[in-house]
Amino acid sequence: MLGEHRYAVRAEWTGNRGTGTTGYRDYDRAVTLSIAGKPELAASADKPFRGDPSRWNPEDLLVSALAECHLLSYLHACVSAGVVVVEYTDDAVGVMREDGRGGGAFAEVVLRPRVVVADASMVDAARAAHAQANEWCFIANSVNFPVRHEATIAVAGSV
Numbered sequence: 001m002l003g004e005h006r007y008a009v010r011a012e013w014t015g016n017r018g019t020g021t022t023g024y025r026d027y028d029r030a031v032t033l034s035i036a037g038k039p040e041l042a043a044s045a046d047k048p049f050r051g052d053p054s055r056w057n058p059e060d061l062l063v064s065a066l067a068e069c070h071l072l073s074y075l076h077a078c079v080s081a082g083v084v085v086v087e088y089t090d091d092a093v094g095v096m097r098e099d100g101r102g103g104g105a106f107a108e109v110v111l112r113p114r115v116v117v118a119d120a121s122m123v124d125a126a127r128a129a130h131a132q133a134n135e136w137c138f139i140a141n142s143v144n145f146p147v148r149h150e151a152t153i154a155v156a157g158s159v
Contacts, residue, residue, distance in 0.1 A: 063092050073136040073137045111151075
């Protein structure tokens with residue numbers, strides 16, 4: 001079934017120190033992200049941009065969205081291929097480059113999923129499922145930079 005899906009997020013700036021944005025150093029980058037029925041998420045700018053490093057920043061969220069989307073798409077691809085996944089972790093890394101004019105862009109994100117499958121006979125199909133997951137991932141299909149995969153596959157009981 002084809003359809004259009006909408007996602008509504010409220011972003012509320014909570015960093016007014018009493019003088020608003022009177023100067024670049026005069027306000028906090030604190031933001032609260034909320035979606036009805038879900039826990040609030042404390043966010044900020046990245047530390048180099050005067051943000052709070054203890055809070056999620058937009059760059060963290062983008063890399064997280066790519067990692068989670070691939071994970072969920074991958075699990076679906078494995079079910080379709082008869083692969084039983086028993087563990088999955090990913091240490092994803094994104095590289096963003098500033099352009100010297102106050103902006104910048106991501107150059108790439110590298111996903112490093114470590115997958116454990118139930119049986120050695122599933123390893124080849126488990127490896128191939130990453131390509132299918134990449135095709136299905138809505139987020140990866142929405143960005144204009146490469147999303148690479150450096151996956152490792154192991155068999156339960158041999159790790």
